[in-house]
Each structure stands twice: as C-alpha cells, then as structure tokens.
Amino acid sequence: MPYQPPVREHVFLLREVLQIETYADLPAFADASMDVVEQIIEEAGRFTGEVLAPLNRAGDQEGCTWNPDHTVTTPTGFKAAYAQLVEGGWPALGAEPAYGGQGLPHVVNLSFSEMSSSANMAFSMYPGLTHGAYSAILNGGSDAQKALYLPKLASGQWGGTMNLTEPHCGTDLGLLRTKAVPQGDGSYRITGGKIWISGGEHDMAENIVHLVLARIEGAPEGTRGISLFIVPKFIPDAEGKPGARNSVYCDGLEEKMGIHGNATCVIRHEESTGWLVGEENKGLSLMFVMMNEARIGVGLQGVAQAEAAYQAAATFAKERLQGRSLTGPKNPDGPADPIIVHPDVRRMLMDSRALIEGGRAFLFWTALQGDLAHASPDEAVRQKGADYMALMTPVVKGYLTDKGLQVCSNAVQVHGGSGFTEHFPVSQYMRDVRIALIYEGTNGVQALDLVGRKLAAQGGRAVMSFFAEIDAFVEANGADADLKPFLDGLAGAKAQLQEATMWLMQNGLMNPDNAGAASTDYMHLFGLTALAYMWALIAQAANAKIAAGDTDPFYASKLVVGRYFVERLLPDTGAHLAKLKTGSELMMALPAEAF
Numbered sequence: 001m002p003y004q005p006p007v008r009e010h011v012f013l014l015r016e017v018l019q020i021e022t023y024a025d026l027p028a029f030a031d032a033s034m035d036v037v038e039q040i041i042e043e044a045g046r047f048t049g050e051v052l053a054p055l056n057r058a059g060d061q062e063g064c065t066w067n068p069d070h071t072v073t074t075p076t077g078f079k080a081a082y083a084q085l086v087e088g089g090w091p092a093l094g095a096e097p098a099y100g101g102q103g104l105p106h107v108v109n110l111s112f113s114e115m116s117s118s119a120n121m122a123f124s125m126y127p128g129l130t131h132g133a134y135s136a137i138l139n140g141g142s143d144a145q146k147a148l149y150l151p152k153l154a155s156g157q158w159g160g161t162m163n164l165t166e167p168h169c170g171t172d173l174g175l176l177r178t179k180a181v182p183q184g185d186g187s188y189r190i191t192g193g194k195i196w197i198s199g200g201e202h203d204m205a206e207n208i209v210h211l212v213l214a215r216i217e218g219a220p221e222g223t224r225g226i227s228l229f230i231v232p233k234f235i236p237d238a239e240g241k242p243g244a245r246n247s248v249y250c251d252g253l254e255e256k257m258g259i260h261g262n263a264t265c266v267i268r269h270e271e272s273t274g275w276l277v278g279e280e281n282k283g284l285s286l287m288f289v290m291m292n293e294a295r296i297g298v299g300l301q302g303v304a305q306a307e308a309a310y311q312a313a314a315t316f317a318k319e320r321l322q323g324r325s326l327t328g329p330k331n332p333d334g335p336a337d338p339i340i341v342h343p344d345v346r347r348m349l350m351d352s353r354a355l356i357e358g359g360r361a362f363l364f365w366t367a368l369q370g371d372l373a374h375a376s377p378d379e380a381v382r383q384k385g386a387d388y389m390a391l392m393t394p395v396v397k398g399y400l401t402d403k404g405l406q407v408c409s410n411a412v413q414v415h416g417g418s419g420f421t422e423h424f425p426v427s428q429y430m431r432d433v434r435i436a437l438i439y440e441g442t443n444g445v446q447a448l449d450l451v452g453r454k455l456a457a458q459g460g461r462a463v464m465s466f467f468a469e470i471d472a473f474v475e476a477n478g479a480d481a482d483l484k485p486f487l488d489g490l491a492g493a494k495a496q497l498q499e500a501t502m503w504l505m506q507n508g509l510m511n512p513d514n515a516g517a518a519s520t521d522y523m524h525l526f527g528l529t530a531l532a533y534m535w536a537l538i539a540q541a542a543n544a545k546i547a548a549g550d551t552d553p554f555y556a557s558k559l560v561v562g563r564y565f566v567e568r569l570l571p572d573t574g575a576h577l578a579k580l581k582t583g584s585e586l587m588m589a590l591p592a593e594a595f
Helices: 007-017 033-062 076-087 105-119 120-139 143-155 282-320 343-375 379-420 425-439 442-455 457-476 481-510 512-547 551-567 572-580
Strands: 156-165 180-183 188-199 207-216 229-234 234-236 244-245 248-253 263-275
Touching: 007 105, 007 343, 007 512, 033 076, 033 105, 033 120, 033 143, 033 425, 076 120, 105 120, 105 282, 105 343, 105 379, 120 143, 120 207, 120 229, 120 263, 120 425, 143 207, 156 188, 156 282, 156 572, 188 207, 188 229, 207 248, 207 263, 207 282, 229 234, 229 282, 234 425, 248 457, 282 343, 282 379, 282 425, 343 379, 343 512, 343 551, 379 425, 379 442, 379 512, 442 481, 442 512, 457 481, 457 512, 481 512, 481 551, 481 572, 512 572
Parallel strands: 156 207, 180 207
Antiparallel strands: 180 188, 188 263, 207 229, 229 263, 234 244, 248 263
16 A cells, blocks of 8 residues: 555644644734645645655656756656646745745644655655755845745745755864855855755756855854855846856765655855855854754654655555464464564554654644744743754654654564565665754764753753643643553653753763763653653543544544553653763773774
C-alpha cells in the first residue's frame, strides 16, 4: 500500500489537542476556522498522496542530472509537479498577505509540509528552502528588496537557497572565505565557492534567489565579520522579471546516500552580483532566522519519514506470513501466521507509533508557540512563545530526527531481508532520513546549543517556564483518575529533567567538557519529557471524546499507544540521567593517538 497522508491525525491534533479555534481572535487565526483548516488538510492529503508520492521512488532511482552548461535537470515528473504546487498556492499558505500569501498560521502550513515530506522528501526540500529564504528577507530586507523578491518567493515562482558551507568549513562559519567587494552603486561582487547547497540549481522555477554569507573586504575576522547577500541566478530587470544571467554557477552535484531527487550543488560565485541584506557584518543573525526555521523543518522530516516507513512496515507485517503465534495459530487456514502476531514485531511497530504520534504533537505544539510569539497581543504570551521556540528548536531537530532514523531502521527490520533490498520502499526512507541528523547543524551541535546557550538564556527563563507549565498541568488534572498514568509518568520525567538541569548548572560551569559529554543524553531526556507532556495532552483530549459518548476506536487506540509510551519508552529517562551524571572524565581520558 502506498503512503497514505494521515489527515485524521492532523485534524485531531489541531482541533482536539491544540484547539486552534480558541485563538480565533488573533490575526493569523482569524481565517483558520477548523472547517477551513480541515478542507485544506484534506486537499493537502490528496495533492501529496496523488501527485508527489508516486514520484518518490522514480526520483530516487533517476536522480538529478548536471549538464555541461551548468544547469540541472530534475527527475522526470518533478517539473510538472512543481507547476501544480505553485498553481495550487501551496507555497503561499503561511506567507504574509501583503506579499501574496494566505497568512495562515505556521502550524497549519506545517501540516502540509509534513505530508509533502512523507510523500517525497527530496521534492519537498525545494519549496521548504524557498520559504526559508522568504523568511530571512522578510526579517532583514529593505522595503525595496521585500517588494521585489517576496511575492515571487511566496508563490514559489522563484526558488530560494542558503549558501553557507564552504569546502574548508561547515558548522564553524567564522572560517568562511567567500568575499564581497562593494561596487559603489549599492551592489557587491561576490567571489567564492560553496558546497552542499540544496536546490542550488534546478529547472523548476524561473529564477533562484541565493542567500549568501560572505565577508566584506576589511571586515573583522570570525563570525563578527559575516554579511548576508541576495544573489539571484538571473538579475531582475526594471520590471522585476528575470533578466541578465548572473555569474553564479553550479559546477557539479554531490553523489549522496539519499534524497537523490534534490539537487545538492557545488556552487561557484565568480564575481557574481549581490546586494546586502540588513547591516554589514550582521549576516549571521539574519541567516539564523532561516536556519532556525530550517531546523524545525528538519525535525519535521524525521517525523515525516518515520510516518511513511511505519505505514510500509505495518502493511508488510499484516501481509507477510511466517511462523506461528506463540499462543496458537491466528491464521489456521493458511501455511503460517502474519508476522504482526509476533510480540517483537509488535514492539517495533508500537515503538514507532508512540514516537511518531507523540513527536508530531511536539512538532505542532512548538509551531503553535511560534505563531503565538508573532500574533498574540499579550506581551507575556509573545515572550513565552519566543522563549519556547528558541529552547525547543534544538530538541525538535535533534531528538525527532534521531527517533526518525530509529523508526526507519525498525521498518527495515520488520521487512527482514526484504527491507535490505530496493524492491521495498523502506530502504529509501532510511537513506533519505539519514541526512536529517546531519544538516542544519548536526545533532551533536544541537545538543551543545541546547545545554550551552538555550538553557542559560535570560537566566534560564524558558526552561523554568516549561517546568512550571508541566507542574501546573499535573496539579490541575490531579483528580482525573483516567489521566493518572500519564500524569505520573510526566511528573517523574520532569523531575529527572529538572535534576539533570541542575547537575549541568553545577558541573558544566566547573568543567565545560562535562556539559559537552552530557549534552546528547540531556537532549534525549528533554525530548522524552516533551513527548510525555504531549501524550498527556493527547490522552486528555481522547478521554474527553470518550466521556462525551464517542465510540470511535480512534480515541481508544490513542490511550493504548500513549500508555505504551509511558510504560515502555519513558523509563529511558532514568538511563539518560544516570549516563549524563557520569561526567566527562572517562570519555576524555584516552589520548588522541589511542583511537
């Protein structure tokens, strides 16, 4: 069975769990009644399931083609599908109405993005990066730049990229060498090489807008001397249409493990013409607007590929006959039982569902915090939303992609030897998702960012607010006997996360290596606690529907999967706490030459 967009899951989260209709008085939510949102999600399911999903395998097998004239041809069908994407207005869902967007909440746009990524991760990266470029210009561009570029980027008529990485530097952007020379007319000449540029060249949009980090001559060394530039493939003419070809070229494509349908380019700027975005030497902060949005999008990719892989594994497990149930034949008229009767297969499928459904809720909840940070008239609500977005972004990116790979690996295992072949789809899902743990800052970097910067920001205000919110939820619902298993699990996880946080504050300052050694376990402990909170919210919503007389088994199944999470996955918090408290001594004990 091909990928089926989980429309019902998304509607349940938005309507029953997050209750987005309660925010109808906010500008971004005013036109987002659940009737409208449900129609959007249903149509998103149709488009992604019928248009994008059928191209996923073919795009993986064919890949992109680099041509001697420095152009790139995308896989068969991609260009036509992209035209349908633009015609349907999908890139404009979350963009500002002033620039041709539909102005819907980001959490609604996220629903479409998840389905798109599940259906075809390589394809969905093109519009995803374009929206990131749109956001960076929206936040830092001049009025003229916004008027020129944003409508085209919002619609998807023009594509967008971010040019950060160079052959000699990745995460450490302070080492970049690409230079910018002012020309006296407001433009700059950009010279340098960039690598691993997703969507850096393709044949689907009429223009591509590169956002390029470069160093203006005479700028300070390190990250303090980095500026951001708009470098379009075709320089817009007086009417704002693609004009003269700029001297920015794709010199080749990377041969990759996965996402073959996305053009990962080697880009050469040969005195290309660019325009400064924002102030000189302030480019990194602007680029982080784009990168933080991208990190949420990468966390989404973890959930999305996990969903597609789980669906394939569940279908296979119900159809594949092998062995007999330990409690007696369940398919007595057949030669064997379907493998879904075996407890260990169930373990992998239940682990997957618990992580996917809890992870999706965490992803949507975090996106809602971002919407509130932008739209709420209440300053305290805006501050809390912004604090949560900053705090949760590395957890969303790092934890959800780690777990996305785990789910995809389990899906391969459920398929047995068939999963290791290219005859079944799960091998592609696992290959595709693997990059999500690496790009936009490796998961190790996300963990370091969490413990090194995000926890301490504003004196720990964000994490203390999160702890207080959990405490308030547990106290407010303490009399609900049906919710007790979820509340007990959540309270226990929160207590361990708080203990870990205090340990970091005491021991990380004493020896920074302690913080580094603890960081990944801390991120996973945080992710488990966040999912415990999400499962408590999901259970609360499901219990309310059941109490109201709804007999749909959908709600009962939520409680089963949620209880499974609490009993089988949440206890890992104790292991993460124990490991992080061992510190860095043994981890750093061997000299480098001993490895």
